[in-house]
Amino acid sequence: MDRIRAGEYSDVYFNRARAALHAEGRQARVTWQVSAKRGGWLGGIDEAVALFKLCSDDFSALEIHALYEGDRVEPWDTVLAVEGDYASFAHLETLVLGSLARRTRICTNVRTLVDAARPKPIYYFGARSDHARLQPGDGLSAHVGGAASVSTDAQGTLTGKKGVGTVPHALIAAYGGDTVAAALAVSKVLAPEVPLIALVDYENDSVATSLAVARALEGRLWGVRLDTAEFMVDRSVLPHLGTFKPTGVNPVLVWNVRNALDTEGFGEVKIVASGGFDVARVRAFEEEGVPVDAYGVGASVQEGRWDFTADVVRLDGAPQGKAGREYRANPKLERVK
Numbered sequence: 001m002d003r004i005r006a007g008e009y010s011d012v013y014f015n016r017a018r019a020a021l022h023a024e025g026r027q028a029r030v031t032w033q034v035s036a037k038r039g040g041w042l043g044g045i046d047e048a049v050a051l052f053k054l055c056s057d058d059f060s061a062l063e064i065h066a067l068y069e070g071d072r073v074e075p076w077d078t079v080l081a082v083e084g085d086y087a088s089f090a091h092l093e094t095l096v097l098g099s100l101a102r103r104t105r106i107c108t109n110v111r112t113l114v115d116a117a118r119p120k121p122i123y124y125f126g127a128r129s130d131h132a133r134l135q136p137g138d139g140l141s142a143h144v145g146g147a148a149s150v151s152t153d154a155q156g157t158l159t160g161k162k163g164v165g166t167v168p169h170a171l172i173a174a175y176g177g178d179t180v181a182a183a184l185a186v187s188k189v190l191a192p193e194v195p196l197i198a199l200v201d202y203e204n205d206s207v208a209t210s211l212a213v214a215r216a217l218e219g220r221l222w223g224v225r226l227d228t229a230e231f232m233v234d235r236s237v238l239p240h241l242g243t244f245k246p247t248g249v250n251p252v253l254v255w256n257v258r259n260a261l262d263t264e265g266f267g268e269v270k271i272v273a274s275g276g277f278d279v280a281r282v283r284a285f286e287e288e289g290v291p292v293d294a295y296g297v298g299a300s301v302q303e304g305r306w307d308f309t310a311d312v313v314r315l316d317g318a319p320q321g322k323a324g325r326e327y328r329a330n331p332k333l334e335r336v337k
Helices: 012-023 045-055 090-117 132-145 169-174 179-189 206-216 235-240 251-263 279-288
Strands: 029-036 063-066 078-085 122-124 196-199 221-226 270-273 294-297 308-315
Touching (some): 029 090, 045 063, 045 090, 090 122, 090 279, 090 308, 169 179, 179 206, 206 251, 221 251, 251 270, 251 279
Parallel strands (some): 122 294, 196 221
Antiparallel strands (some): 029 078
16 A cells, blocks of 8 residues: 555556645646546456545545446546546546556456346456456456356455356366266365266367266256357367368357266256357357256456546545546445544
């Protein structure tokens, strides 16, 4: 926090602005307004408020109004308004805008995926797509967006969730390519209440591997995860070539696995689809009625930009600001205590 207060994370011109005001002993009581440039579901607002509470010069002297995490915002909606001596918080603009932009992207993308898949759950596997230190806040935004689970404990720090996952390819390799052996090994160290999900594409024969795992872990296996690489064609799909894109996890592959499991009496085993799923692909699967029970998403949640702008719009209660950046009241804002 000391480094934030010192301005190490701030664009340097904000530090210079603060220094200039202090040097001349000038107090500028302003209304500082943060607006969304794009519609979405708001994330990062709790972080922004925490920055003012912990890193402004005097939080008690500020009057702050804000929206809530997960609120729907439209372009140019005011999401945060601060009244007070500008020099006491000028150094926080960079951090506030960065938090809002990042977390709103995660929250909006997850919410859009959740709406596309509803009522099926979205599992958030986004940890490997970005820096590890971002995980707690990203996990909160994914939770607010509606993600059913996260993949790391760090992502669940702010929500109380624990990371969930599958039997990884690397462990299967460690067992000589034996998916059943790897799944059995995991079942011995996994708490009984934690769902056991096995990856079944290691040998590029998802039907055979799904059946083998289901037989070996009957009653313990919650689901299988289809994760065929985007340039691979699963063995079970080869007889059906000619009328669809056969690579990766496609509808035919899902149906092949579902039918095989049902035929052998494993109708309770769920199917999780992952590997390059974005909103368009989830919607296409749902419109086609593909029997997926849950979707694992990762990199697509990082896509897009949700920028915000912060502007002084009033000085001592009178209009004062850059052309085109006028005060815009938002009745949904609530006073921060």
